[in-house]
Every structure is written in C-alpha cells, then in structure tokens.
Amino acid sequence: MRYFFELSYLGTAYHGWQKQPNAVSVQEKIEQVLKRLLQENIEIVGAGRTDAGVHAKQLFAHFDTEVCLNREELLYKMNSMLPKDIAVTRIFRVKTDAHARFDAISRSYEYQLAQRKDPFLIDQAYYLKQDLDVDKMNEAAGILKNYRNFKCFSKSRTDVKTYNCTIKSAEWKSTGELLVFHITADRFLRNMVRAIVGTLLEIGQKKNSVEDLHKIIKSEDRGRAGTSVPARGLFLTRIEYLNIEVD
Secondary structure: OEEEEEEEEOHHHOOOOOOEOOEOOHHHHHHHHHHHHHOOOOOOEEOOOOOOOOEEEEEEEEEEOOOOOOHHHHHHHHHHHOOOOEEEEEEEEEOOOOOOOOOOOEEEEEEEEEOOOOHHHOOOOEEOOOOOOHHHHHHHHHHHHHOOEOHHHOOOOOOOOOOEOOEEEEEEEEEOOEEEEEEEEOOOOOOHHHHHHHHHHHHHOOOOOHHHHHHHHHHOOHHHOOOOOOHHHEEEEEEEOOOOEOO
8 A cells, every 4th residue: 555644844954855875864764763663664755855954844755555554643653753853744545656756746845035134044044135126036037937948957967857847936925024935846956946046146136137047048057047045945835746645
C-alpha cells in the first residue's frame, strides 16, 4: 500500500530535504522515525528537493508498506519523535501508482524580504534595506509568464532533461512589514526561484531595466541573471494534486 503524508519544516538546521552523506537532512530524520515505528526500512519520496536553509510550509512525500496503518496513531507518534522543527499534518492512503513528485500539477513558493532589521526574522527573511521600485519589479515578474525556457535561472551543474517550466503566476505583495514574492509553476529548476528574485531585485534597484529581463531569459546564460538571494527567505508553500486519494 502507498501512503502520502503532508508535512512542514523550518529548514535552518538542515542541509536541505534530500538525504546525503555527512549532512543532516529532513528526509533522513523522517526515515529514521518511520523505521523505528514500522520496524522496516522505509524510503520516502518527496515532492521536491529544497536546498539547505529553505523552509516548507507544505510538502508531500510518499512511502510504501504492507502494514495496514492506524494513521491517527502513526501521526501522533511521528510528531512525538520528530524534531521540533519538523511537523507531519496528515497521513492518507493513495492509489498504488500515485507519486509525490511526478503527480504534482503545481508548486508554489514565497520569498520573504525584510526592509527593516528584525531579529525575529533572522532565519526566515532576507534583510535588504535599499529602496526598491516594486512597480518595476512586478512589471518584470509579469514577463516571466511569457517564457518557457528558464535555463538562465538554473543552477549551472544540474542534470535535467529540459529547462522548460510553465509559470502560472508571479507577483510581489506587501504583507505587513514584509515584501513577499509569490510564484506558482508546474515545476521549478534547481535554484530557480532564488535566481529570479535576485534578478528582480536588481531591476528594483535600477541596476537593470525591465526590458533587460527579455535579454537575460533569451540568453539562456546563468551568468547574465542576478545573484541568487539567500536561502533563508524561501518557503515552499503549496503543492497541488488531482485525484490521488483512495480514502
């Protein structure tokens, strides 16, 4: 049987989602707990691979087991055993071929920018005190929806078959004392959101023009885009699926 679970985590203490040698990951912590609780080696597959220091307000992952689970009891025990910065929200059974990564139809991220120093946001927002032209940044963000190939925003050394993504929405909004970038797409490349934010900030600081964004995207050259902003301001916020639940 295949189960999905929904979780959230503060990524500050972790070297990203994906399990790896000589580094602590979110995936590793969850697999250790499931192994103890189910008394079998459990491998989980996540819907995405957040980088070191990136947070998730909503992430899904799946695992297989022959055990008919008491899901409420498992949920309680997992949360009791997991670190305080990782929480599981729910566990549900899905179709046997449902896949947390490949069946996701959209993913949404937010990037939080603080323009005044706030010690309580030190691990959850990027502090940038320069004045920004947010109207220009939003004008540039709208351009993203007109393109498909985003190689210019991808990490240079990455193994992907295509650099094509469909961006459904991209917008800056003021939320209290934060300036937050919201973006939704069918998929994202490694480092893509942080590179987009860095590029838009350069436009907001008038280092580049809105029209320059067309040239940057068409160049397919990572060196032409802006510097990636720090990971601490990035949150994976929503993942959507269609018709995967059994009960």
